Amino acid sequence: MTGYLLRRLAGVLVVMLLVTAVAYLVFFLLPSDPARLSCGKPCTPDRLAQVRALLGYNHSVPVQYLQYLRGIVLGRDYGAGAATLHCAAPCFGYSFPQGRPVTSLIAERFPVTLSIAAGAALLWLVSGVLAGLVCALYRDSWLDRLLTVGALGGVSAPTFLVGLMGILVFGFRFNVLPVNGYIALTDDPAQWAFHLILPWCTLAFVFAAVYTRLTRTQVLEVLGEDYIAVARAKGLSRRRVFVRHALRAGLTPVLTLFALDLGGLLGGAVITEKVFGMQGLGALLIDAVASSDLPVVVGCTVFAGLLIVLANLAVDLLHGYLDPRVTS
Amino acid sequence: MRRTMLVGAVAALIAVGTSGCHANSTSAGPGQHKVKSGGELDVLSPAPTINLDPAKSQNLATSTIHLVLRSLTTWQESATEAPKVVPDLATDTGQVSDGGKRWTYTLKPGLKYADGSPILAADIKYGVERSFAAQLSGGLAYHKSLLVGGDKYSGPFDGKQLDSIQTPDDRTIVFQLNKSSGDWPWIASMPAFAPVPQKDENIQHYGDHPMASGPYQVSSLKQGSTLVLSRNPHWDRSTDPVRTAQPDSIVYTMGLDPTVINQRLIADQGKDRNAVSSANVPAALLPKVQGNPSVAQRLATSPSGALSYLAINVTHAPLNNVRVRQALEYAVNKKAVQVAAGGAKIGGELASTLITPGIPGYQSYNKYPADPTGDVAKAKSLLGQAGHASGVSLTLLTQNDSINLAEAQAVQSGLTAAGINVRLKPEDSDSFYADTGASKGNYDLALLSWLPDYPSATGNIAPLFDSSQIGNGNYNSSHYSNPAVDKLIAQASAETDPAKAQALWAQADQTIMADAPVVPLLYARNAFLRGSGVANFFAPPYPPYADLLVVGLAG
Numbered sequence: 001m002t003g004y005l006l007r008r009l010a011g012v013l014v015v016m017l018l019v020t021a022v023a024y025l026v027f028f029l030l031p032s033d034p035a036r037l038s039c040g041k042p043c044t045p046d047r048l049a050q051v052r053a054l055l056g057y058n059h060s061v062p063v064q065y066l067q068y069l070r071g072i073v074l075g076r077d078y079g080a081g082a083a084t085l086h087c088a089a090p091c092f093g094y095s096f097p098q099g100r101p102v103t104s105l106i107a108e109r110f111p112v113t114l115s116i117a118a119g120a121a122l123l124w125l126v127s128g129v130l131a132g133l134v135c136a137l138y139r140d141s142w143l144d145r146l147l148t149v150g151a152l153g154g155v156s157a158p159t160f161l162v163g164l165m166g167i168l169v170f171g172f173r174f175n176v177l178p179v180n181g182y183i184a185l186t187d188d189p190a191q192w193a194f195h196l197i198l199p200w201c202t203l204a205f206v207f208a209a210v211y212t213r214l215t216r217t218q219v220l221e222v223l224g225e226d227y228i229a230v231a232r233a234k235g236l237s238r239r240r241v242f243v244r245h246a247l248r249a250g251l252t253p254v255l256t257l258f259a260l261d262l263g264g265l266l267g268g269a270v271i272t273e274k275v276f277g278m279q280g281l282g283a284l285l286i287d288a289v290a291s292s293d294l295p296v297v298v299g300c301t302v303f304a305g306l307l308i309v310l311a312n313l314a315v316d317l318l319h320g321y322l323d324p325r326v327t328s
Numbered sequence: 329m330r331r332t333m334l335v336g337a338v339a340a341l342i343a344v345g346t347s348g349c350h351a352n353s354t355s356a357g358p359g360q361h362k363v364k365s366g367g368e369l370d371v372l373s374p375a376p377t378i379n380l381d382p383a384k385s386q387n388l389a390t391s392t393i394h395l396v397l398r399s400l401t402t403w404q405e406s407a408t409e410a411p412k413v414v415p416d417l418a419t420d421t422g423q424v425s426d427g428g429k430r431w432t433y434t435l436k437p438g439l440k441y442a443d444g445s446p447i448l449a450a451d452i453k454y455g456v457e458r459s460f461a462a463q464l465s466g467g468l469a470y471h472k473s474l475l476v477g478g479d480k481y482s483g484p485f486d487g488k489q490l491d492s493i494q495t496p497d498d499r500t501i502v503f504q505l506n507k508s509s510g511d512w513p514w515i516a517s518m519p520a521f522a523p524v525p526q527k528d529e530n531i532q533h534y535g536d537h538p539m540a541s542g543p544y545q546v547s548s549l550k551q552g553s554t555l556v557l558s559r560n561p562h563w564d565r566s567t568d569p570v571r572t573a574q575p576d577s578i579v580y581t582m583g584l585d586p587t588v589i590n591q592r593l594i595a596d597q598g599k600d601r602n603a604v605s606s607a608n609v610p611a612a613l614l615p616k617v618q619g620n621p622s623v624a625q626r627l628a629t630s631p632s633g634a635l636s637y638l639a640i641n642v643t644h645a646p647l648n649n650v651r652v653r654q655a656l657e658y659a660v661n662k663k664a665v666q667v668a669a670g671g672a673k674i675g676g677e678l679a680s681t682l683i684t685p686g687i688p689g690y691q692s693y694n695k696y697p698a699d700p701t702g703d704v705a706k707a708k709s710l711l712g713q714a715g716h717a718s719g720v721s722l723t724l725l726t727q728n729d730s731i732n733l734a735e736a737q738a739v740q741s742g743l744t745a746a747g748i749n750v751r752l753k754p755e756d757s758d759s760f761y762a763d764t765g766a767s768k769g770n771y772d773l774a775l776l777s778w779l780p781d782y783p784s785a786t787g788n789i790a791p792l793f794d795s796s797q798i799g800n801g802n803y804n805s806s807h808y809s810n811p812a813v814d815k816l817i818a819q820a821s822a823e824t825d826p827a828k829a830q831a832l833w834a835q836a837d838q839t840i841m842a843d844a845p846v847v848p849l850l851y852a853r854n855a856f857l858r859g860s861g862v863a864n865f866f867a868p869p870y871p872p873y874a875d876l877l878v879v880g881l882a883g
Contacts, residue, residue, distance in 0.1 A: 078463070279376075
């Protein structure tokens with residue numbers, strides 16, 4: 001198991017290096033010049049050169065990339081003397097327009113995205129799996145058909161539409177839920193949850209659909225396996241067979257998907273955050289793209305990549321635990 | 329958001345210079361009740377962040393930053409007329425000498441910061457100096473090339489000062505320019521001219537809590553989320569000709585979805601009654617707003633605004649022939665463009681000049697008078713004279729959002745009728761601005777919009793038509809180069825008598841239009857909603873945003 005873990009960690013490092021390299025290419029492939037964004041209005045060639053020198057854009061591409069990597073490990077300073085701009089390690093970049101290191105922006109926004117993602121994930125996992133189990137156990141009944149159609153609706157509906165409909169119906173029409181804004185957990189836990197109900201339900205409705213269908217399929221497949229028939233034949237109760245034997249095998253793919261979905265969502269639930277006016281990582285990324293704040297774009301991409309890679313690692317380790325055949 | 333509190337802050341929109349309800353009854357906007365003192369005003373904004381560091385700010389004098397900071401001068405606004413420059417921290421708009429190159433300001437006596445310490449002339453000097461530092465660049469930079477030595481100066485953080493700013497005593501500041509500038513009083517209203525006390529500052533965080541010289545100070549700032557402003561106890565109302573500062577506190581909420589903001593204000597429930605929007609009403613919600621009289625009367629529309637125009641690349645054949653360009657002036661169906669922009673009331677009036685209404689010196693004229701839908705016959709005749717009777721083929725560069733596309737299509741269909749075949753080239757905004765600012769234009773026509781940074785005709789003319797502004801990311805997208813016009817621009821910029829300067833700019837406007845390097849399309853308007861508990865809320869002709877400096881709660 002240890003060897004397996006070490007091999008996977010090495011893989012993580014390699015992938016992250018590739019991710020940073022590809023993300024950094026953004027600086028050179030997009031038409032916008034990040035130095036121009038911070039040059040001022042009107043912008044003269046002298047001032048532009050000054051800003052480029054300060055931000056390190058006057059070096060060659062490989063040198064800039066190496067400086068970036070060095071910053072991630074050791075931190076980075078821009079300028080010199082009394083007015084140095086400090087970017088402490090790990091420095092994923094420095095947002096000049098916002099005057100902050102990207103790391104501190106991410107640290108500030110992450111709790112928002114975490115609140116949205118974790119709550120929604122719990123909701124969709126529980127509701128999706130339960131619905132799927134119900135479908136599997138009562139297959140072809142009216143309940144099964146109803147839930148399957150509902151799942152189809154959830155899979156097809158775009159997130160922003162569901163979100164806006166929710167705001168329109170529950171926020172404006174019936175006036176029972178807040179229409180936007182995020183209250184920090186530390187400020188007011190009750191309000192924090194109250195403001196998150198609509199975003200959680202929106203995301204859960206869209207994601208749970210996939211889990212319902214997947215759980216249903218997986219459980220039905222496992223229930224058809226020989227060893228299940230043997231266990232029943234041996235006299236084990238239906239419930240014991242189902243819970244101890246069928247579920248574990250049936251849910252492994254579901255947990256895999258869950259870890260990947262959660263990892264991806266933690267990098268930023270863009271549409272949900274924008275619709276509900278919550279300042280999470282997704283909103284940060286979209287705003288940075290809109291304003292051509294490239295260091296933030298690169299930093300957020302690298303961070304989101306890191307989360308997905310870690311989620312994959314978690315899934316692999318989980319598989320290693322659940323299915324010993326994998327680690328040998 | 330759901331709690332019913334006495335909210336009264338209208339922070340998002342922009343502060344207007346004129347004093348409250350009592351004085352100025354020319355503000356004939358709907359629902360102009362008396363403004364009462366006190367309460368909390370809410371401003372709902374789609375902006376992702378707010379920048380309160382004066383060196384890095386590009387904000388207008390009527391924006392939120394000027395609720396906290398005061399500059400040497402400021403703008404006096406009204407709902408219908410062009411703004412005037414008035415003294416703010418200074419006693420007048422500047423004493424000029426040395427042929428327009430030397431400007432002297434005296435600070436009003438007894439001015440204090442929020443912590444009770446006095447505002448000194450040296451603080452204004454320091455504020456301007458720090459705007460030169462590369463670490464704080466990104467703000468309005470009109471002063472940087474005008475001040476002597478400004479081109480070489482890189483800020484006070486390595487111990488060097490800018491000698492062309494002198495402070496002979498605590499209340500006097502003198503600026504030495506390298507050429508005469510009639511716009512200096514406007515330039516002195518910019519955020520960089522706000523006083524910054526010379527302490528060891530953490531420059532990365534100064535904008536989180538700038539030292540307040542205005543009626544409000546930063547109580548808390550959660551960047552990307554909320555800015556709470558509370559009263560500055562040391563702001564003296566009698567020294568401020570423009571700000572009414574009636575609410576006790578102003579809460580500016582950022583990062584909200586524009587549709588949801590406008591839905592909230594249409595619904596006008598609870599706390600939102602004391603809120604205003606800084607997001608334009610989206611086209612999809614206009615029928616809902618205009619169809620409901622109680623909502624429509626809470627809508628403030630600016631009478632004028634940015635100039636929407638078609639830039640003609642004069643270096644590309646056949647557009648290098650003035651007759652072909654003049655044919656375009658007649659051929660464009662401006663009415664169709666207006667409809668695509670939302671109609672006259674929301675989209676804007678048809679434009680025929682370069683200087684926009686709301687800018688001092690605007691004169692209404694039309695060098696190419698035609699029916700609003702265009703004069704196809706005249707256009708064809710001009711094309712014939714130019715030797716292109718069989719028509720021409722042109723590319724039109726546009727941004728690929730829905731409004732720009734709709735307007736571009738309106739232009740395209742109008743020109744087709746005159747035998748001018750237009751191929752649309754939509755691009756995302758990054759590529760679009762890279763292309764229109766490039767030294768070699770790869771387009772024939774481009775659909776653009778321009779709003780000056782301060783209310784002087786310099787801003788309408790110089791950045792778009794001076795030959796030095798071609799390429800390098802600048803805005804002369806027509807690539808227009810006329811030495812006579814360059815000379816006129818230099819002369820008008822240097823003229824310190826406002827009336828004479830305005831006459832020169834009007835002359836420049838007509839001279840340039842005779843060469844037809846652009847087709848003016850619309851004076852674009854903006855429209856903003858307020859809650860029913862808000863008073864004195866309007867958007868002047870310039871700048872076309874709600875003036876936050878005079879909004880308050882209805883009494």
